[in-house]
Amino acid sequence: MAKTRGWRWSLPALLLAGPACASGSNLNMTPGVTDISLQVYNLHMTIFWICCAIGLVVFGAMFVSILLHRKSRGVEPATFHESTKVEIIWTAIPVLILIVMAIPATRVLIAMEDTSDSDVTVLITGSQWRWHYEYLDYDINYFSILATPRGQIEGRLPKGENYLLEVDRPLVIPTDKKVRFLMTSDDVIHSWWVPDFAIKKDTNPGFINEAWTQVNEPGIYRGQCTELCGMDHGFMPIVVIAKEPADFEIWAKAEEARIAEIREEEQRLLALQMNLDEQMELGERVYMAHCAACHQPNGEGLPPMFPALKGNQVTMEDRAEHIKVMVDGRPGTSMASFARQLSLRELTSVITYGRNAWGNDTGDVVQAAEVYEYMQGKGSN
């Protein structure tokens, strides 16, 4: 016969008490920086305490029973085995508790879904494995991709403070304004989550979802994709910078100007010839940031999902096809279109890079005009 000790059930109880002591640290849900996120946090804490109370009663009764009603104390078992009254009571009490919980939950949910009267709208498009932000009220759109160097991920470099939670270009939004997000996807389902705003919404290809936030505090807020979206699902973070409305306007003006400048530059480029070295240098940077995750830094890919570019028929010979794949992507595969995502200069350089790196050595120097011509020819961009 087994010996048993009284402290047996104290372990789960102790662990249950954990989040209570931990609120404010990074063990619990964040109260966030919006009114909604605070309400969500309060719902979470309320239901948490209710669960603790129920647990205390149920496990308490079990504990007492285990302590007192054991054969080794020489007790005789009782014979009662049913009571309709008791059954009704312990059905009714949970129903009441749940109704009390359902009321505030319903209220918060309805508030979260009300996207009317927004001041700023951003269209968020997920794709493998980057976010695209387009400001519908401004002439601004750009991609936002993981900025953590591969060396940190592979352990060759020490990991930085915001390891895996940093991007090249964060989303910028104004504080104290109602910002509406429209969400969709170019390929699989992703999910855009920023805990501090209590927003988590799936981006469904071919459909548009809505969400909104109104941030009270300027600051930097970080999140991640939360719907499994393929190989680099763990590597598509979200960074949002909330700025005071005036600062936001300054940023937006500067960003519009920057984007306009890139366009002008592209036009200039069409006439210009870039030499091989220049292209190889830029091309390598672009390749490492956008292509190496699948096709690997050494160009050997991960066949058959991600073909090798080294010694590939397209990169070695078929120049027109090479340009086409880069501009259009390969529909039905993870190979995305890079036409919107890279500047013309970057696009051209990475094509040249692919034709000359890893011993491909074709000596081809593609020029912007050639890529541009293809894009115009099919009316894209």
Added chain:
Amino acid sequence: MSTVTTADHHDEHHDHKPTGIKRWLFTTNHKDIGSMYLIFALVMFFIGGAMAMVIRLELFQPGLQFVDPQFFNQMTTVHGLIMVFGAVMPAFTGLANWMIPMMIGAPDMALPRMNNWSFWILPFAFLILLITLFMPGGGPDFGWTFYAPLSTTYSNDTTALFVFSVHIMGISSIMGAINVIVTIVNMRAPGMTWMKMPLFVWTWLITAFLLIMVMPVLAGVVTMVLTDKYFATSFFDAAGGGDPVLFQHIFWFFGHPEVYIMILPAFGIVSAIVPTFARKKLFGYASMVYATASIAILSFLVWAHHMFTTGMPVFATLFFMYTTMLIAVPTGVKVFNWVATMWRGAMTFEVPMMFALAFIVLFTIGGLSGVMLAITPADFQYHDTYFVVAHFHYVLVSGAVFSIVAAAYYWLPKWTGHMYDEKLGQLHFWCSLISVNLLFFPMHFVGLAGMPRRIPDYALQFADFNAFISVGGFLFGLSQLIFVWVIIKCARGGEKATAQVWEGAEGLEWEVPSPAPYHTFGTPPQIK
């Protein structure tokens, strides 16, 4: 209840069976088939467990150390598929095979040849699934939930084999379920009225109905995945007029009842064990039956609680929030009934009871986090984080799996004729109890702190907890080796078990000798 000694003597005369491999290939005996199911489930438990070890090894530290992200995704996917369809479900079917005929006084399952078939196609299903891991492109890597279009347009070419393998698993489950229903409806001994059936029989009957209703839905949805990928249909492709969210509705219409398929038989097991060791009748038998039935019915009305973030209309979201909260009520009633059964009993704490008690506490913790998940605005924060991973491992590992382990200890003496080694069993219990909590409890915290599930690498603030969780995982894995040792030892020999085995045990299975003869109840017993 009646005695059946005369019938047993008669049975033993006819105790011939073929020997060697043929016995197992061609057997139609419910006990042989039950044993094969159970051994198969145990093997799958270790294969799925090995994959979990790979996952925990990679997550031990931030950074990518051991496997690449693609292989990591294959591990999480195949781990889930194997544990659900290869370990938990076959283990319950094995228990049903062994125990249901003995509990209702039937000589065998109603459809013995189909029984043989439903077992023997299973190894092939899993062989196919496992082989894909070694094929070019690797195995399935889109999660056990295989959401489209990740599993269609963007999946690798072994997806066809994945679909084939799921079809075979589904056929096997449906055949098993038909057998259970026909057996229970037609083959109860005279006097075994509905409301006299042991709860394990009741819960399995209801589970079997759930299986028959939802496995075809799973078959439908994998077929749609197949045709979307290979035959240019567009069920889930917006470009062709389909909808990727439709996939999730169909999948979870199967998926939510599926999670109850994995827990209702566990309720039956615990409802058998607790009264035995409390030496007191089960409290509220009738309410247990009604609660099981209401859970089964409600389980068809809650599926979209897995889809709160997909952007459903508000009224639909509210509907699923309310129904999900509601399903916690009959679940609570069950827990209260178990505690009332213990109350003022005369308890002893042998290994089956220990696992049953741990089940009640830890399953309840999982149920409570389920209630938290039902609160939709809060679920927006919990969804697809480690909080959900903690929830379903509490209900499935320290719930379903613990109940299966409890059942194994409870009935091992009946199966083998020997008592298992109580000391080793207790050691197994304590190692499992402690490690399972080290493993899964901190997942609540990392989830709340913001760590998404299904990622091979994570931000630095999650590092300490993940190392801790991994150690818990390795310890839990090691602890299960003790279990294997207990089983082997018990099969080989040990103290002879009596027919009743446990002092407080009641029911027909305890009236036949231990080990149970090859054929039991050739003449049905009379139940008064």
